[in-house]
Amino acid sequence: MNQLIGAVEAKKSQVNILDDTRTLQEKLSILSDAAKYDVACTSSGVDRSGKEGASRFGGEAGVGGSVSGIGRSTGGSRGSVSSFGRSTGMGNAVASGICHSFSADGRCISLLKILMTNCCVYDCKYCRNRVSNDIERAVFSPEEIAGLTMEFYRRNYIEGLFLSSGVIRNPDYTMELLYRTIYLLRKVHHFYGYIHVKGIPGASPRLIQEIGYLVDRMSVNLELPTAQSLQELAPNKHRKTILTPMRQIQEGINENKQELVVYRHAPKFVSGGQSTQMIIGATPESDYQIVQVAESLYKKFQLKRVFYSAFVNVNEDKELPALTSGPPLLREHRLYQADFLLRFYGFEAKELLSEKHPNFNVFLDPKADWALQHLEQFPVEINRAPYEMILRVPGIGVKSAGRIIRARRNGSLTFEHLKKIGVVLKRALYFITCSGKMMYPTRIEEDYITRNLLNVKERLPFDVSGTTYRQLSLFDDVSFDDSNYG
Amino acid sequence: MTETILICEPIPEGILTGVYTAYEQKLSPNDTHIQLGEEENYRLFSEYVQVETDREKAEKVDRSLRKRLGNYTVECLWYAMASADKSRGDAVYHTVARGLAGAYKGELMDYLQDPYVNLTAKLRINVWQEAHRFQGFVRFSELESGILYSEIEPKNDILPFLGEHFSDRFPGEHFLIRDKKRNLYLIHQAGRGYFLYQQEAGRERTEVTEQKKQGRENWSVHGGEQQPRVTYPVEEGQQPSLTYSSEEKKIQELFRCFLHSVSIKERENKKLQQQMLPLRFRGNMVDFF
Numbered sequence: 001m002n003q004l005i006g007a008v009e010a011k012k013s014q015v016n017i018l019d020d021t022r023t024l025q026e027k028l029s030i031l032s033d034a035a036k037y038d039v040a041c042t043s044s045g046v047d048r049s050g051k052e053g054a055s056r057f058g059g060e061a062g063v064g065g066s067v068s069g070i071g072r073s074t075g076g077s078r079g080s081v082s083s084f085g086r087s088t089g090m091g092n093a094v095a096s097g098i099c100h101s102f103s104a105d106g107r108c109i110s111l112l113k114i115l116m117t118n119c120c121v122y123d124c125k126y127c128r129n130r131v132s133n134d135i136e137r138a139v140f141s142p143e144e145i146a147g148l149t150m151e152f153y154r155r156n157y158i159e160g161l162f163l164s165s166g167v168i169r170n171p172d173y174t175m176e177l178l179y180r181t182i183y184l185l186r187k188v189h190h191f192y193g194y195i196h197v198k199g200i201p202g203a204s205p206r207l208i209q210e211i212g213y214l215v216d217r218m219s220v221n222l223e224l225p226t227a228q229s230l231q232e233l234a235p236n237k238h239r240k241t242i243l244t245p246m247r248q249i250q251e252g253i254n255e256n257k258q259e260l261v262v263y264r265h266a267p268k269f270v271s272g273g274q275s276t277q278m279i280i281g282a283t284p285e286s287d288y289q290i291v292q293v294a295e296s297l298y299k300k301f302q303l304k305r306v307f308y309s310a311f312v313n314v315n316e317d318k319e320l321p322a323l324t325s326g327p328p329l330l331r332e333h334r335l336y337q338a339d340f341l342l343r344f345y346g347f348e349a350k351e352l353l354s355e356k357h358p359n360f361n362v363f364l365d366p367k368a369d370w371a372l373q374h375l376e377q378f379p380v381e382i383n384r385a386p387y388e389m390i391l392r393v394p395g396i397g398v399k400s401a402g403r404i405i406r407a408r409r410n411g412s413l414t415f416e417h418l419k420k421i422g423v424v425l426k427r428a429l430y431f432i433t434c435s436g437k438m439m440y441p442t443r444i445e446e447d448y449i450t451r452n453l454l455n456v457k458e459r460l461p462f463d464v465s466g467t468t469y470r471q472l473s474l475f476d477d478v479s480f481d482d483s484n485y486g
Numbered sequence: 487m488t489e490t491i492l493i494c495e496p497i498p499e500g501i502l503t504g505v506y507t508a509y510e511q512k513l514s515p516n517d518t519h520i521q522l523g524e525e526e527n528y529r530l531f532s533e534y535v536q537v538e539t540d541r542e543k544a545e546k547v548d549r550s551l552r553k554r555l556g557n558y559t560v561e562c563l564w565y566a567m568a569s570a571d572k573s574r575g576d577a578v579y580h581t582v583a584r585g586l587a588g589a590y591k592g593e594l595m596d597y598l599q600d601p602y603v604n605l606t607a608k609l610r611i612n613v614w615q616e617a618h619r620f621q622g623f624v625r626f627s628e629l630e631s632g633i634l635y636s637e638i639e640p641k642n643d644i645l646p647f648l649g650e651h652f653s654d655r656f657p658g659e660h661f662l663i664r665d666k667k668r669n670l671y672l673i674h675q676a677g678r679g680y681f682l683y684q685q686e687a688g689r690e691r692t693e694v695t696e697q698k699k700q701g702r703e704n705w706s707v708h709g710g711e712q713q714p715r716v717t718y719p720v721e722e723g724q725q726p727s728l729t730y731s732s733e734e735k736k737i738q739e740l741f742r743c744f745l746h747s748v749s750i751k752e753r754e755n756k757k758l759q760q761q762m763l764p765l766r767f768r769g770n771m772v773d774f775f
C-alpha cells in the first residue's frame with residue numbers, strides 16, 4: 001500500500017506541471033459544474049455508526065491537529081479543539097439517506113459532487129469535458145478535496161463525497177489520484193462519512209481493488225445502453241473495459257461477503273454496492289431495450305441501482321439529437337418507474353414491454369398500463385390476496401401494501417379502513433374489492449377504466465413543459481413509493 | 487356519566503404524569519381525556535383535574551410501558567408527544583389505554599383502524615419526518631473557539647431526537663444546537679456524551695433514550711477550566727455573543743458557490759425546490775443569501 005502512495009506522490013508533482021493556480025473557489029465552481037450531470041448523488045443504503053467507521057478505517061495513527069483545511073494550515077482555531085478531549089474521527093452513514101439541501105433544479109443535495117479534474121484525453125460526443133472542446137480546465141489536488149470535504153462535513157452541509165474525474169493522462173494515473181484523495185480522507189483525516197467513487201474504465205484491477213476497501217460505493221458508468229451506441233458516441237471507450245471492472249467489483253463484493261462470514265473483522269469491500277448510469281435519448285434504443293439492459297445489470301451484475309439521465313445536449317453536436325423541447329424528462333421518469341417495478345414490485349421486463357409494444361405509454365404509468373393489459377387478474381380481494389398481488393394494484397405502493405397486510409390481521413378491512421390507514425383509492429378502486437364488494441359499481445373493462453384513470457391527474461415531478469425535473473432518488477429507494485408511484 | 491378532563495403541562499413529562507394519574511385513580515378511558523395547557527372550551531358536566539408534572543411518575547410510566555408494550559412502541563409515543571399538535575396528549579393516552587387493554591393483534595402501532603392509534607401514528611410520522619429533515623438542514627458555524635454552533639426553529643420539539651445522530655457523527659467536536667423557539671440547547675462535548683438544557687426553566691430535560699450524560703459536570707454554565715471560551719448555556723435572559731472563526735465566512739461562500747454550480751439550468755424548478763426545502767427552514771441556513 002505504501003508503495004502505491006509513493007507512486008502517487010511521485011506522479012503528483014507532474015500534475016503540478018499543469019500549474020493550476022486558480023483559487024479554490026474557481027476550481028470548485030468549474031469542477032462541480034462539470035460534475036452536475038452525474039445523477040447518482042444519494043448516500044443511502046449504508047448504515048454505519050461512527051464507532052464502526054473508526055474500527056473499519058481507523059488503524060493508523062491520526063494527525064489530529066493538522067486536520068484543518070483547505071490545503072493549508074489554519075493554525076490556532078482547530079488546534080485548540082483537537083487537542084481537547086479525545087478525537088475519534090468524524091462521520092457516520094445513515095441508510096435512509098439524508099438530504100442536506102436542494103438545488104435550484106429541485107434535486108436533493110447530499111454529497112459534495114465534484115470532479116478531480118475536467119481535463120480529459122477522451123472525446124465522448126455527449127460530454128462537455130471532451131478533449132475537442134475548448135473550455136476552461138482545472139485540477140484539484142487531493143489535499144484540496146480532502147480539506148473541502150472535511151470542512152463541509154463538519155458544518156453538516158453534506159453526507160459525504162461523490163468523486164469522479166475526467167481521464168487525465170491515462171486511466172491508471174487518474175485512478176491513482178482518486179485513490180490518493182480517498183486515502184487521505186480515510187486514513188489521515190479519519191473521515192468515516194459516505195464516499196462514492198467512480199471507477200475509471202481501463203484502470204488496473206489492483207487500483208480498483210485497493211480503492212474498493214476505502215469507499216462505500218463504486219460505480220462504473222455504462223454511459224449508453226448498447227455497445228453500438230457506445231462505439232458511435234464514445235469512440236475511446238469500449239463496452240468491455242466498462243464491464244470488466246464492473247465484474248471485478250461484483251466478484252470482490254461476493255468474495256468479501258464470504259470472508260466476512262469467516263472473519264468478522266475482515267476489511268469491507270464496496271459495502272454499499274455498485275451502481276451505474278446511462279444516458280437516455282441520445283441514441284435510438286427503445287424503452288424495451290433499456291429496461292432489458294437494466295434487468296440484466298441487476299440480475300447478472302447484482303447492481304444496487306441503475307440511474308437514467310435524460311440527455312442534455314451540451315455540445316450541440318450535429319450527430320446528436322437536437323431536443324427542441326428540452327431533455328426527455330417524461331421518458332426518464334417512466335424508466336425510473338419501471339426500474340422500481342423491477343426491483344421492488346416483482347415485475348420482469350418482458351411483462352412490461354415487448355417487441356410489439358416497445359415503449360412506455362406517455363399517458364399512463366407502467367404499472368397502470370400493465371394492469372389494463374391484464375384485467376383478467378383483477379379485481380384483487382384486499383382481505384385475502386397475497387402481498388405480491390396487492391403490490392400489483394395501480395395506486396398501491398410498497399408502504400400501503402405493507403400497511404394493508406399488517407392491518408388486516410386485526411380483522412376484515414373495509415374501504416373506510418383503507419382510507420384511514422392512508423391508502424389512496426382514487427386509482428386503486430377500479431382494481432380491488434373489500435370482502436367481495438367494489439367501492440362503487442364499476443366495470444372491469446379496459447376503455448372504461450382507462451378513461452377514468454386518465455381523469456385522475458398523474459403527479460409528475462416536473463411541469464408540463466417538461467423543462468423541470470425532480471431527483472427521484474431523494475431517499476434512494478424509499479421515497480419513490482406510494483406518493484410518487486400512486 | 488361525567489367526563490374527567492386531566493389538564494396537563496404541554497411537555498412529554500406532563501402527558502406521562504397525566505397517564506399515571508388516570509391509572510392511579512382508576513379512571514375509565516371511555517370518559518377520560520387529557521387536555522394540554524389551559525382549560526379551554528369549558529364543558530358542562532365535566533370534571534377538570536389539574537395534573538402537576540412529576541418527573542418520577544413520568545419515568546415510572548415510561549419504564550412500565552417499555553415492559554408492557556416494548557421499546558419500539560414507546561419510542562413511537564415519544565415522537566408523538568414531541569408533536570406541536572394540541573391533541574397529542576389525548577391521542578397518546580388513549581393509545582396507551584388500547585395497548586394495555588390488549589384488544590389488538592401484532593404491533594400496537596399497526597392497529598391503524600383505531601382512531602387514537604391512527605392519530606398517534608400520524609403525529610409520530612410527522613415529528614419523525616421533521617427530525618429527519620433537520621438531520622440534513624442543521625447548519626453549524628464555527629466560532630472563534632472552534633465550537634460548532636447552530637440555531638433551528640422547528641415546528642415540533644425535535645431537538646431531543648438529534649442528539650444521538652450528531653454525537654455519533656461528530657464525536658470529536660464540541661457542538662451546540664439551539665432551538666430558538668423553545669430556548670432548548672443540545673450540548674455535546676468532544677469525546678463525551680450530550681445533554682439537553684432548557685434555558686428559562688433552568689432544568690434539564692428528560693432524555694428520550696437511555697443516553698448517558700457523562701461529562702455534563704464539566705460543562706458548567708460559567709465555564710470551567712477545560713472549557714473553551716464560549717460560555718454556553720448562557721445565563722437566563724442573556725444573549726449569546728457569537729464571534730465566528732476567521733475561516734467561517736470563506737467556507738460558507740465556498741458552499742454557496744458549490745450549490746450554485748451543481749444546479750442544472752435546463753432543469754430549473756424553483757417550485758419544487760421550495761416544496762422540498764420550504765422557506766421556513768431557510769432563515770437558519772447559510773445556503774441562501
Ligand code: SF4
Pocket residue numbers: 120121122123124127128129130131165166167234
Ligand atoms: S471520458 Fe468521456 S464522458 Fe468521461 S470526462 Fe472524458 S469525455 Fe467526458
